Structure formats: C-alpha cells, structure tokens
Amino acid sequence: MQTEEIRVRGLVQGVGFRPFVWQLAARFGIRGEVLNDGEGVLIRATGDQLDDFCRAILEEAPPLARIRSLDRRAIDLDVSPSGFSIVETKGGTKRTGVTPDAQVCSACRAEIAEPAERRHGYAFTNCTHCGPRFSIVDAIPYDRMATRMRAFIMCDACKTEYENPADRRFHAQPIACPTCGPKxxxxxxxxxxxxxxxxxxxxxxxxxxxxxxxxxxxxxxxxxxxxxxxxxxxxxxxxxxxxxxxxxxxxxxxxxxxxxxxxxxxxxxxxxxxxxxxxxxxxxxxxxxxxxxxxxxxxxxxxxxxxxxxxxxxxxxxxxxxxxxxxxxxxxxxxxxxxxxxxxxxxxxxxxxxxxxxxxxxxxxxTAVVGGDLRVLRRARGYAPAPLELPPGFADAPPLLALGGELKSAICQISDGEALLSHHIGDLEDALSYSEFEKAIEDYARLFGHRPEIIACDLHPGYRSTAKAQEIAAKAGLPLLQVQHHHAHVASAMAENGWPLDGAPVLGIALDGTGYGLDGTVWGGELLLSTYRDVTRLGSLKPVPLPGGSAAVQEPWRNLLAQLTSAFGRDALPLPEGSDLQERLASKPVATLLGMMEKGLNSPMTSSAGRLFDAVGAALGLAFDRVSFEGQAAMELESLARLAVQPSDTEASDAHGYPFALLSEDDLARIDPAPMWRALLTDLADGVPSATIALRFHQGFATACADLAMDLARRHGAGAIALSGGVMQNALLMELLLDRLADCGLPVLTQRQVPANDGGLAYGQAVIAVAQALAGD
The missing domain is CATH 3.90.870.40 (DHBP synthase)
Known part of the structure; x- marks a missing residue:
C-alpha cells in the first residue's frame, strides 16, 4: 500500500476542490487528508489506487479549477490514517492563484427561482461553482476571513452547508442567505x-x-x-x-x-x-x-x-x-x-x-468570436487573474513586473514559470485611471507575494507607465528593460501560442494606431521578424505625416488630407468638383495643414494602420470632423463594409479589393496606399455604394499585408506568421487575413485569451524581458 504527498498547484482554492478530492477518496478507497495552503492544495494519501486517484483529479476537476501541476512524492507516516478528512487552511508562501469571479451557475439560478427554497429571491446566492472571488479577496490563502465576507457571520443553516463536504457550498467562502448575508x-x-x-x-x-x-x-x-x-x-x-x-x-x-x-x-x-x-x-x-x-x-x-x-x-x-x-x-x-x-x-x-x-x-x-475562435478584447471580470502558461524554455524565468502601455493598461507579473496578466485598468491619460494603475501594482504585489527582480515597460519616453517603471526600478535598484511597442505585440501572440524560446523567428504583422518606433517615429503598420530576444523591421505601411500630432488622432479628416497629399501631391488632389468630400475639406484649414506638413511642423511621420482606416472612413463621411471615442471611424468603416458582404452583392465579388503598391525604401518594404486611393476616389465619383467601397478597401489591405508577409517569411526563414495589434480587433480584417494566409504553409499565430490590443502589451514585454535576461543581455 502506497503513501504519498500530492501537491496540486493552480487555481484550486475556492472552487470546491477539497470536497471533490474527498469524494474521489471515497470512490478509490483512499485514506488521508486534504488541505489548502499558500501553494495550492496539499493531499496526503494512503491506498492501492493512487494512480487512478491522481488521474481522476486531473481529468474530473471542478468547473472553475485550473490545475497547473500535480506533483507526487512518497512519504512515511507515523500513524496510518483511518479515514479521509478535510482539514483547515494553513498559511505559507503565496504561490497559489485566485479564481476569477464567475457568473451565477444553473444550480443557483434554479434555486433562487424555487419558492420552496430558503434562498428564493435572494440576490447574493452563490456556491463553489459561481459567485464573487477575485472581486472580494484580500489575501491568500483564500478563506472567508480573507475576503470582504468576513463582515457577515454565518447563520446556523449556512454554517451546516459550509461544513458539509457533500454540499455544493462546502467551504464556499461567500456563502450567504437572507438571514445572515448582504442586504x-x-x-x-x-x-x-x-x-x-x-x-x-x-x-x-x-x-x-x-x-x-x-x-x-x-x-x-x-x-x-x-x-x-x-x-x-x-x-x-x-x-x-x-x-x-x-x-x-x-x-x-x-x-x-x-x-x-x-x-x-x-x-x-x-x-x-x-x-x-x-x-x-x-x-x-x-x-x-x-x-x-x-x-x-x-x-x-x-x-x-x-x-x-x-x-x-x-x-x-x-x-x-x-x-x-x-x-x-x-x-x-x-x-x-x-x-x-x-x-x-x-x-x-x-x-x-x-x-x-x-x-x-x-x-x-x-469578447468576440472571429475565425471560429474566442477572442478576448478586454480581459477583466471572469478572466483575470487566471494565470497564463509560459512557453517552453521559460521555466527558469526570474520574477518580473511589466507595466504595459498608456491605453487599455494592464500589468503582468512573471513568477514560478507562469505569467499573471492583470485585469483591464484603463487609459493612463486619466488621472484617476493612473491612480488605479498604481493601486494595482501594489495590490498584485501584496496579494501574490510578488517581488520582481526585473522591470519592463514600453519604449515610449512619454508614457506614464514608462515613468512609473523608471521610478520603481530606480527605487529598488532593479534593471529596467524597455521594449519596442510592436515587438511586444508580436511576442504576446508568440507566447500565447506556446512558441518556444529558441524557436525559429516569426514574421509578425502588427497593426495598430500608435507605437514608438526604434527610429523615433510613430509606427503602426509593421512587418517584423521577431524572436523573443530580437526584432528586425522588414516592412511597413508607407509613412505619411500626422498633421497636428495628437489632434489627427481625434480628427480623421486630417489623416485623409495627409493620405491624399502623400498619394497625389498637394496641388493635384483628384476630388470631384462640387462633391461632398470636396466641400467638407473646403470648410477645413487645409492650407494651414498643407504648410505644416510641407515644413514638418507638428507633423510627425507615421506608418499607422489605424490612421489609414480613419482616413478611409473620413473619405466615406464617417466621423469626418471628430471621433468621440477611440477607434470610432474604423469601427463604423467595418460595419459599413459588412453591409456589402452578401452573396447576392455581385459588386462586392472582387475578392482582392483595391490595389496597393509595394515600394522599397531604405531596405524596407513599404505598402503604398496610393493606387488604392485612386481606385477609391474613382468609385466614389462613379456613385459606387459606400459599403462596397469599404469592403474593397478591407479586401485590398488584407491582401497587401498577407502577400508581403508571406514573401518576407519565405525569404527570411520565418517559422510562423503572427497577427497582433489593436487593428486586429477588426473582425472583418482578421477573417480576410486568415483566409489569405490559409495556404501559406506556416502556422498562423493569433490571440485568444490575451488581447491583441494594448491590453496584451505587458504580457509581450514580460516574455521579451525574460528572454533577454536569460540570454544574459
């Protein structure tokens, strides 16, 4: 008869794991005990069917549990146990996770609807399969006194359920009823x-x-x-x-x-x-x-x-x-x-x-379903703080803290061979959101006992997250690694898909609105040859001015003017006489902006894909004057294009859409939109429906990006193609890219649990910084 100590790590507290183990012990004739501690769940077990017992733990775990590892070692006991018991929580090092909050389960839903039940109509009903977790926990191990439920003393009926291993509320820390719970x-x-x-x-x-x-x-x-x-x-x-x-x-x-x-x-x-x-x-x-x-x-x-x-x-x-x-x-x-x-x-x-x-x-x-897969666009309630496995080669990763970017802020901790990407915090341009960002850094460090040895952040010198990273690193005397924005995007897709540390380089298509480039310009439509340790820019959208700098992000017509000027020159804009578009532009300070761009005044060059989408949207009258939220023009453009995605729409049958040119500048491949603009303006003048124009733009842009990516991947020996960046939230574009890349002969790495937008930046920064640290850079 064997006796073993079985250590289970992962999200295994507050999910009914101990009663689950207790029930399995009865099934397999196991004697011993199970308890929670700072590292997860610890089982001491004696019996003849320990292999079957452990296999069942892995295969039949409770619905909210996420097992990261199960380790076994033989032990000797002074006294052989006579039964199997659930013992009280013990403290220890903080290496266990915290389960995300879960929406009300079907059992509780049925219970609150049943008049005969004592929780009928009770708004705070929960069990081990649902209810608050991360939103109420203050400390690990997860116990009632370490949550905001400590203010509510259980009544006798709730206490009986709480102490009964056969009840689905056994050690459900938020357990409550109308008698003793929140009101x-x-x-x-x-x-x-x-x-x-x-x-x-x-x-x-x-x-x-x-x-x-x-x-x-x-x-x-x-x-x-x-x-x-x-x-x-x-x-x-x-x-x-x-x-x-x-x-x-x-x-x-x-x-x-x-x-x-x-x-x-x-x-x-x-x-x-x-x-x-x-x-x-x-x-x-x-x-x-x-x-x-x-x-x-x-x-x-x-x-x-x-x-x-x-x-x-x-x-x-x-x-x-x-x-x-x-x-x-x-x-x-x-x-x-x-x-x-x-x-x-x-x-x-x-x-x-x-x-x-x-x-x-x-x-x-x-979330969304794109290309048949779940895509998390904002990772918060229900997903955070579930850990992410690190790819092969990262097992010896030192503890690290990455602070992400400026928008859609999130932080990432690495420790014990896994990454913990925080919940969505917000845009750090807002003072209160920045305060939440600072709170999250302290909160996660305290809750998970995290002590970083390296700090990572974006390359942008003006980001508030960069300044905070510099402050933390200087105060603690830690090394600071700054990571290029789009390299982080690509690395986040690589890591989520398990691309190994020493794997072949990956050709990344990184499309977004703004990212600080290695050359000091504004990047946003990039083709990068990436490993975790290095990145080489192989291609991009042709750069155009960003007239007015940040003002152009808010006013799409500025990007339209810049694109048209780049494509045709300032004196040859092919706008139909008396057209809506001509009249709209005539009402703007066009001459002033043309002068600014010509002299390079407050008009930084950008290869941004986001600004190209804004410009096309403006050409079709979408959010022409000003956007009231981030991505508005691009979202409206995608919705317009989807109106043309109909089998009966023969005008939308040109699967490759508008043409884009391919240029070579300074050893970089450049995707030039000029031919697209000629075709688009011709269609506009000819009265082609706006929806068809929007669709043809999406098709043409996807074709240009995919064709160049496949060519560069082949020429540079890439092992995969990765898609990332905020523009990848455009479901139509993503589907078109996946379609174009389907026969490329390489794996296509896309993001599911980690946002492709800036909410995933910290994860990418973290794996890049770890890779460089492991290489001794």
Whole structure:
C-alpha cells in the first residue's frame, strides 16, 4: 500500500476542490487528508489506487479549477490514517492563484427561482461553482476571513452547508442567505432610502424610463430599458457619451437570439463561467431596440445576467437592458457606495445598493468570436487573474513586473514559470485611471507575494507607465528593460501560442494606431521578424505625416488630407468638383495643414494602420470632423463594409479589393496606399455604394499585408506568421487575413485569451524581458 504527498498547484482554492478530492477518496478507497495552503492544495494519501486517484483529479476537476501541476512524492507516516478528512487552511508562501469571479451557475439560478427554497429571491446566492472571488479577496490563502465576507457571520443553516463536504457550498467562502448575508437598499436620486422591496422599486424605475445605478460584482452599472429610445438618449446626454456603443444584458439566450445572430459558439461563450460581453452581429427585423444603442454600428455587445441581482432585474422587466459601466466619461468604474452617490447622482434617477464591499474594480470582459475562435478584447471580470502558461524554455524565468502601455493598461507579473496578466485598468491619460494603475501594482504585489527582480515597460519616453517603471526600478535598484511597442505585440501572440524560446523567428504583422518606433517615429503598420530576444523591421505601411500630432488622432479628416497629399501631391488632389468630400475639406484649414506638413511642423511621420482606416472612413463621411471615442471611424468603416458582404452583392465579388503598391525604401518594404486611393476616389465619383467601397478597401489591405508577409517569411526563414495589434480587433480584417494566409504553409499565430490590443502589451514585454535576461543581455 502506497503513501504519498500530492501537491496540486493552480487555481484550486475556492472552487470546491477539497470536497471533490474527498469524494474521489471515497470512490478509490483512499485514506488521508486534504488541505489548502499558500501553494495550492496539499493531499496526503494512503491506498492501492493512487494512480487512478491522481488521474481522476486531473481529468474530473471542478468547473472553475485550473490545475497547473500535480506533483507526487512518497512519504512515511507515523500513524496510518483511518479515514479521509478535510482539514483547515494553513498559511505559507503565496504561490497559489485566485479564481476569477464567475457568473451565477444553473444550480443557483434554479434555486433562487424555487419558492420552496430558503434562498428564493435572494440576490447574493452563490456556491463553489459561481459567485464573487477575485472581486472580494484580500489575501491568500483564500478563506472567508480573507475576503470582504468576513463582515457577515454565518447563520446556523449556512454554517451546516459550509461544513458539509457533500454540499455544493462546502467551504464556499461567500456563502450567504437572507438571514445572515448582504442586504439590498434602494435610494432615490438624493440618496434617501425608499420604503418597499428594493428589487421591485428598481424594476419600476427602469420600466418608467429612468436610469438606475446598481452595484454589481466588480463595480457599478448604469441600467435602463434598451427598447426605450428616450431613456437611452437621456443616458447618452447625461453621461456625455454621444456615440460609443452601450453593452446590453438579456435574460436568456432566447431573448438575445431575437436581437442578434447567435451561433452555438456565441451561446457557449455567453454561458461560460466568465460571463463576458460577447460582440455579435445585429439581427435586422428583430424585436425593436433603441436606435441609438450603437449608432452606425452593425455589432452589439451582449451578456447574460452575471449575478442573481441582475437575473431578478432582467426577469422582472422581461426586456433587454442597457448595462454600461457606472463612471464619468473616461474615469474608472465606481465601486463604493459613497463614491457612487457622489459621482453618479447626475446620471442616475435611483440607486440599488448593497453592503458587501468590492475589493477591487473589475470591468466587464469583452469578447468576440472571429475565425471560429474566442477572442478576448478586454480581459477583466471572469478572466483575470487566471494565470497564463509560459512557453517552453521559460521555466527558469526570474520574477518580473511589466507595466504595459498608456491605453487599455494592464500589468503582468512573471513568477514560478507562469505569467499573471492583470485585469483591464484603463487609459493612463486619466488621472484617476493612473491612480488605479498604481493601486494595482501594489495590490498584485501584496496579494501574490510578488517581488520582481526585473522591470519592463514600453519604449515610449512619454508614457506614464514608462515613468512609473523608471521610478520603481530606480527605487529598488532593479534593471529596467524597455521594449519596442510592436515587438511586444508580436511576442504576446508568440507566447500565447506556446512558441518556444529558441524557436525559429516569426514574421509578425502588427497593426495598430500608435507605437514608438526604434527610429523615433510613430509606427503602426509593421512587418517584423521577431524572436523573443530580437526584432528586425522588414516592412511597413508607407509613412505619411500626422498633421497636428495628437489632434489627427481625434480628427480623421486630417489623416485623409495627409493620405491624399502623400498619394497625389498637394496641388493635384483628384476630388470631384462640387462633391461632398470636396466641400467638407473646403470648410477645413487645409492650407494651414498643407504648410505644416510641407515644413514638418507638428507633423510627425507615421506608418499607422489605424490612421489609414480613419482616413478611409473620413473619405466615406464617417466621423469626418471628430471621433468621440477611440477607434470610432474604423469601427463604423467595418460595419459599413459588412453591409456589402452578401452573396447576392455581385459588386462586392472582387475578392482582392483595391490595389496597393509595394515600394522599397531604405531596405524596407513599404505598402503604398496610393493606387488604392485612386481606385477609391474613382468609385466614389462613379456613385459606387459606400459599403462596397469599404469592403474593397478591407479586401485590398488584407491582401497587401498577407502577400508581403508571406514573401518576407519565405525569404527570411520565418517559422510562423503572427497577427497582433489593436487593428486586429477588426473582425472583418482578421477573417480576410486568415483566409489569405490559409495556404501559406506556416502556422498562423493569433490571440485568444490575451488581447491583441494594448491590453496584451505587458504580457509581450514580460516574455521579451525574460528572454533577454536569460540570454544574459
């Protein structure tokens, strides 16, 4: 008979792992004990079927568990155990993970709907398979007293469930019921309590066309009736959010499916424990939704009720709800009751609060299904802080902290052979978001006991994350490695796909809006030959001026003028006389900008793909004067192009789209849009539908990028082609690129769990910095 100590590491606390092991022990006749400690789960086991026991642990783990490793070693015990027991948590080094929050499970959903159950109608029902985790934890090991639930003393009934290994609430740390758990409160706009059932009052507020501020898992939402145009318009006015789309919540898959094209892949993604927002194509002719939910966009973001509270609200109203972040425009989401009453009173007509504190801000995650695969666009509630495995060759990685970029900020820790990419923090240009960024650095270091030996950041000298990295490195006397922006993008795709440390170089297509280049110019449409240690720029979009610098990011017409001037010269713009486009440009200070570009005044050169998309959008009248949110012109351009993706549209049958030229400058291959502009302006003058023009641009750009990438990969011996950067959030472009690269004979590395946008930069910085450290650079 064998006796072993079995160490299980990963996300194995707070997910029902110990009762699961207890049940397996009974099945296989195992005697011994199981406990949580600072490294995960520790099992001491005696029996004849230990191999089968361990195999079952790996193959049948609870739904929220993520096992990273299972290690076994033979031991001797002074006294042979007579049974199998679950023992209390022990402390130790902080090497275990924290499970992400999980949306309400089917068992709890059924329980709260059953009148005979004691938790019928209770908004904080949860079990080991669902409910708050990362949003309430303060320390590891994960135990009730280390969470924000320590303020609530369990009643006898809850304690009985909590202590019963056969119950699905055994050691469910947020366990609660109406007798002993958190309570709801309904307040009016002035913050005064209102008598009555809080949920009923909240539903009545929304039904009457009002806007409700409600406290969710990781922060506050603002909710209103998504079928009420007046309510949605009012929310836009109050929040000063004129165009950016609102997220929606539907009661169930049937309700969501009436409003969008819901595939099995979308349904599975909506229903998984992470409960993310899922982007889906709107369904024409479905039940009426407010037109201003997503102006000029064909895609809407939907999620299912994430908590019992949201479930009750959706059920009471029986209609889709707007469920957008509760915050001032550009600021972080509000998480505290007092903060909500102070900051959201100008938005909300009423407040639905509760008395369970939120430990840290967690936005809703945003996902899409592109090319048949899940793509995480914003990694937050439900995904963070699940660890990411490092590729082969990184086992000896030193502890490291990477601080990401300026937009869509996230940080990344590396330790014990894995990477921990944080939740989405926000844009550091906002002072409050920067404060959250500083809090996250301290919070993650404390929670996970992380002590970095290397700091990594972006190459841009003006990023606030760069300044913070320099401050941390200088204060602690640590080496600082600055990583080129697009190299980090490509490396993040390589690492997520398990590309080995010493693997062949990868040809990366990195497309985004702005990144500081190795030559000091603004990059954004790059073809890079990358290893983790080195990068060589082989090609890019042809650089054009960025007239007005940052102003051009906000005003797409400036990029249009720069592109047309680059393609045709300042005195030969082929704009049809009397056309809309000519009149629009005539109303702008064109002469001033032409002079600026000619003299190189506040007009840095850029190879940005994002600015090219802005320019094409402006040519078609999309956000011509100014964008009100990042990526607006490009998103509207993609939606317009999708209108032409119809089998019956013969005009859209030119699969390769508009032509782009290939130039050679300074030993670099340059993709020149000039031929595209000639064809586009001709089509515009000939009255070709804007949707067809938008589609032909997407097709032509995808063809140009894919053809050049395949040629460069072949000539330079690349082992794969990687796709990354914020422009890869354009689902149509990504699908076209995947189609063009399907027969290239090389693996195509794309991103799924790690955002291709700047939310994945820290992960790429981290693996590059580790690779250089391991090489002794």
């Amino acid at each position: 709801l409160t309904f307040l009016d706009r002035q913050g005064a309590p209102v008598d009555g059932d809080p949920l009923t009052l909240a539903a009545e507020t929304i039904a009457a066309g009002g806007i409700l501020a409600l406290k969710g898992l990781g922060g506050f939402h603002l909710a209103c009736d998504a079928t009420n145009e007046a309510a949605v318009t009012d929310l836009r006015r109050r929040k000063r959010r004129p165009d950016k789309p609102f997220a929606l919540m539907g009661l169930d898959l049937d309700m969501i499916g009436r409003h969008c094209h819901l595939t099995p892949a979308h349904a599975a993604l909506l229903s998984e424990p992470a409960g993310p927002i899922v982007l889906m194509d709107s369904r024409a002719g479905g039940d009426a939704l407010a037109p201003s939910l997503a102006p000029r966009l064909s895609v809407l973001g939907w999620m299912l009720p994430t908590t019992p509270l949201h479930q009750f609200l959706c059920a009471a109203l029986a209609r889709p709800l707007v469920m957008t972040s509760g915050n001032l425009s550009g600021e972080p989401q509000v998480i505290g009751n007092d903060e909500a009453l102070e900051k959201l009173s100008s938005f909300a007509d009423a407040f639905l609060l509760h008395d369970r504190d939120i430990a840290r801000l967690l936005d809703d995650s945003v």
